[in-house]
Amino acid sequence: MPKVVPDYKKQAKDTILDSASELFFKGGYSTTSMDDIARKIGVTKGTIYIYFKSKEDVLYGVCNRNMNMLQEALKNVDPDEFLHMGTKFFKTEMKMPDHIKFHWIFAMGEMESNPKIKNILSKSYREYVMVLREKIDQLKLLKKISENTDSLKLARILISFHNGVLMSVMQGLSESTAVDLFGEGMASLLQNHYRTND
Amino acid sequence: MPKVVPDYKKQAKDTILDSASELFFKGGYSTTSMDDIARKIGVTKGTIYIYFKSKEDVLYGVCNRNMNMLQEALKNVDPDEFLHMGTKFFKTEMKMPDHIKFHWIFAMGEMESNPKIKNILSKSYREYVMVLREKIDQLKLLKKISENTDSLKLARILISFHNGVLMSVMQGLSESTAVDLFGEGMASLLQNHYRTND
Amino acid sequence: MPKVVPDYKKQAKDTILDSASELFFKGGYSTTSMDDIARKIGVTKGTIYIYFKSKEDVLYGVCNRNMNMLQEALKNVDPDEFLHMGTKFFKTEMKMPDHIKFHWIFAMGEMESNPKIKNILSKSYREYVMVLREKIDQLKLLKKISENTDSLKLARILISFHNGVLMSVMQGLSESTAVDLFGEGMASLLQNHYRTND
Amino acid sequence: MPKVVPDYKKQAKDTILDSASELFFKGGYSTTSMDDIARKIGVTKGTIYIYFKSKEDVLYGVCNRNMNMLQEALKNVDPDEFLHMGTKFFKTEMKMPDHIKFHWIFAMGEMESNPKIKNILSKSYREYVMVLREKIDQLKLLKKISENTDSLKLARILISFHNGVLMSVMQGLSESTAVDLFGEGMASLLQNHYRTND
DNA sequence: TATGAATGAGTTTTCATTCAT
DNA sequence: TATGAATGAAAACTCATTCAT
Numbered sequence: 037m038p039k040v041v042p043d044y045k046k047q048a049k050d051t052i053l054d055s056a057s058e059l060f061f062k063g064g065y066s067t068t069s070m071d072d073i074a075r076k077i078g079v080t081k082g083t084i085y086i087y088f089k090s091k092e093d094v095l096y097g098v099c100n101r102n103m104n105m106l107q108e109a110l111k112n113v114d115p116d117e118f119l120h121m122g123t124k125f126f127k128t129e130m131k132m133p134d135h136i137k138f139h140w141i142f143a144m145g146e147m148e149s150n151p152k153i154k155n156i157l158s159k160s161y162r163e164y165v166m167v168l169r170e171k172i173d174q175l176k177l178l179k180k181i182s183e184n185t186d187s188l189k190l191a192r193i194l195i196s197f198h199n200g201v202l203m204s205v206m207q208g209l210s211e212s213t214a215v216d217l218f219g220e221g222m223a224s225l226l227q228n229h230y231r232t233n234d
Numbered sequence: 235m236p237k238v239v240p241d242y243k244k245q246a247k248d249t250i251l252d253s254a255s256e257l258f259f260k261g262g263y264s265t266t267s268m269d270d271i272a273r274k275i276g277v278t279k280g281t282i283y284i285y286f287k288s289k290e291d292v293l294y295g296v297c298n299r300n301m302n303m304l305q306e307a308l309k310n311v312d313p314d315e316f317l318h319m320g321t322k323f324f325k326t327e328m329k330m331p332d333h334i335k336f337h338w339i340f341a342m343g344e345m346e347s348n349p350k351i352k353n354i355l356s357k358s359y360r361e362y363v364m365v366l367r368e369k370i371d372q373l374k375l376l377k378k379i380s381e382n383t384d385s386l387k388l389a390r391i392l393i394s395f396h397n398g399v400l401m402s403v404m405q406g407l408s409e410s411t412a413v414d415l416f417g418e419g420m421a422s423l424l425q426n427h428y429r430t431n432d
Numbered sequence: 433m434p435k436v437v438p439d440y441k442k443q444a445k446d447t448i449l450d451s452a453s454e455l456f457f458k459g460g461y462s463t464t465s466m467d468d469i470a471r472k473i474g475v476t477k478g479t480i481y482i483y484f485k486s487k488e489d490v491l492y493g494v495c496n497r498n499m500n501m502l503q504e505a506l507k508n509v510d511p512d513e514f515l516h517m518g519t520k521f522f523k524t525e526m527k528m529p530d531h532i533k534f535h536w537i538f539a540m541g542e543m544e545s546n547p548k549i550k551n552i553l554s555k556s557y558r559e560y561v562m563v564l565r566e567k568i569d570q571l572k573l574l575k576k577i578s579e580n581t582d583s584l585k586l587a588r589i590l591i592s593f594h595n596g597v598l599m600s601v602m603q604g605l606s607e608s609t610a611v612d613l614f615g616e617g618m619a620s621l622l623q624n625h626y627r628t629n630d
Numbered sequence: 631m632p633k634v635v636p637d638y639k640k641q642a643k644d645t646i647l648d649s650a651s652e653l654f655f656k657g658g659y660s661t662t663s664m665d666d667i668a669r670k671i672g673v674t675k676g677t678i679y680i681y682f683k684s685k686e687d688v689l690y691g692v693c694n695r696n697m698n699m700l701q702e703a704l705k706n707v708d709p710d711e712f713l714h715m716g717t718k719f720f721k722t723e724m725k726m727p728d729h730i731k732f733h734w735i736f737a738m739g740e741m742e743s744n745p746k747i748k749n750i751l752s753k754s755y756r757e758y759v760m761v762l763r764e765k766i767d768q769l770k771l772l773k774k775i776s777e778n779t780d781s782l783k784l785a786r787i788l789i790s791f792h793n794g795v796l797m798s799v800m801q802g803l804s805e806s807t808a809v810d811l812f813g814e815g816m817a818s819l820l821q822n823h824y825r826t827n828d
Numbered sequence: 829t830a831t832g833a834a835t836g837a838g839t840t841t842t843c844a845t846t847c848a849t
Numbered sequence: 850t851a852t853g854a855a856t857g858a859a860a861a862c863t864c865a866t867t868c869a870t
Contacts, residue, residue, distance in 0.1 A: 048850095064347045066264030069843060080852055081844085091844065134346075144404055145343020148332075149261040158406035192402065192411075193419045200398025204390065206342055208356035213390075221391045224423045246833090267860060278835055280863080289861065444829095460743045462660030465864060476831050477865085487865065530742075540800055541739020544728075545657040554802035588798065588807075589815045596794025600786065602738055604752035609786075617787045620819045642854090663839060674856055676842080685840065 057098045061135035102139040103160035115174040126218045185229045247285050255296045259333035300337040301358035313372040324416045383427045453494045457531035498535040499556035511570045522614045561587050581625045643681050651692045655729035696733040697754040709768040720812045779823045
């Protein structure tokens, strides 16, 4: 790691989080040691303690960052193309590295034992719902979704389905089958909400 | 633990699995110690090693047993009432103890690092899909579901949605909202498959 | 183990010592568990405690018995044939099971840490020397060994050489080479003590 | 342990091996705990695991090092003085600390249960024989030992006797008696091989 | 006499964390 | 800023021993 980079500290932190994120996902939080995280990026344990005050702190960093990444990805979906989310968004998502794509699910294993993680996940879930809800509201304005639609409820339903399909993939469902499944499910869940152009 | 019980060994194992299941869920697998599991049922560590040859062995036992319990619960749903699953089955499920109800989700945290767990979960997932598919096929015979329905695909979609809603609950969604959500989602997902009695 | 045998107790003890002797030699004293010893003879741990009050007690039993067996074997050597011991006695000894033949050497590993074992071995060594010394004295009377021979010293020398060859076998020397070696060494060590028939 | 020593790591390892060597000899391998080894040199258990990856690894280190020390000692004997080895070499050897001098014998207790140890000892034995054989061959060239002597066989015989005497010492023979014994035995074993200067 | 369930003390091993350099 | 030696607390696992049956 070069030492004279502006924002060096932030970059260093990110390098560590990258390493940790991947290892936490592959090996689990408890099973991954500080040594592992350090070795993967060619530094020693001690170095990590310069940037994070504990292993748990690294975990929080990883969760927060990954949750934000997923949220950003959702935010960037063109609202106009939203109804085709089934084919496009999900496909793109499936290309992300496992440790980002499935991070959500993985982190749940730590939730019950760690209230702070529970908070991060809950907060993130609520935000995620809100982002999607806004998309739906935009579509209402664009007259593509019926005005009667309860956008909060629909957002929650879609997210549940989305996450459920991801779980199925983790449990062995092939990615192509998942894409197919997702498309059909989304269509069903949305059909009553499309606005018939009259 | 009384010693003059027929099938004593089986009962002892079950007692241990009960303890472990709850603790694994609450504290995570790695964080839970054999000491914890033992203390909870008033024995010492050594005793557990009489019935299980390692901590991992306990984990496999827990996973297998809980997966089977969930499967049995699904099998026992009256196919005739299946279409109301939304209201009935899910409500009942929500009454189960968290460490059974959410076990599925919890265990995923161990999946990536433990191939044996991955196998248990994958196998269990496939079986679960099959059980649901058979229910759907029965409904076809009863002329309640259209003959054109792809029962395998539908089973997968429903299970994904179901698990996704459970995830949302874990992430802080209230149980009552979840029940509401689940009902509406199921209705949408099934609506194209109902057979119109003509 | 049948229960109505006269001298049952002694036989039971012997069965246990047989098992222990073999396992101690093969796996070492510490590494062998009471369970191992019991399982080998088809009983359970608890049973051994009826006949021996501790694991150490079993060890003492094993050492004493094996030392006596070796001593008896030496006693039974025909003094007249003693000078050919090289060819006959050693060959016979090589046919004994390893855990008897090498017991002497094995037990040394426990000596330094266990004074009682040290006593057993030291006592046994002294007795062994005495048995051999008597043989030599008999040969003196038979005029086959010179009167000037220091029988105690010669006994010690011969035993040292004998044990040293056994060690070499343990260290990988083939048994046939060992027999050859032993024959030649004995001849050299005895040559000055033969009485020239004049 | 000062930290600014060149070759610090090697020295640290050696310190640990010293401690372990002595304790393994005195208390046996299995009975000696990592705690014991660490406490003796004023560090904690964990430290040892920085330098050795397991307890067995420490054992291999101890065996290898001690075997080499004994071999070096033999190598350094002046071949010209070899015939007086009885008085000189053995006396010097007797001054070495027990855990070096008797290491050979002690390690045999672990041999049967640990193939790696068996390899170390067997290899070491063969090398030891070779070192001695070369000494004998040198003496042949110096015309001090007869050309007819089978140097390999003689080497094996001498080593057997030597080790046997050490065993006797372990079994309680006094060191002075042992020195006397050794001298006389060596003389007998060598007498037919001296070259009469004619 | 024999069993086998239970214990608890002890052992190896791992690792987050600290700190002097 | 980075290192790596050292720690100490905790964890998995083993086993001699006891004891009720």
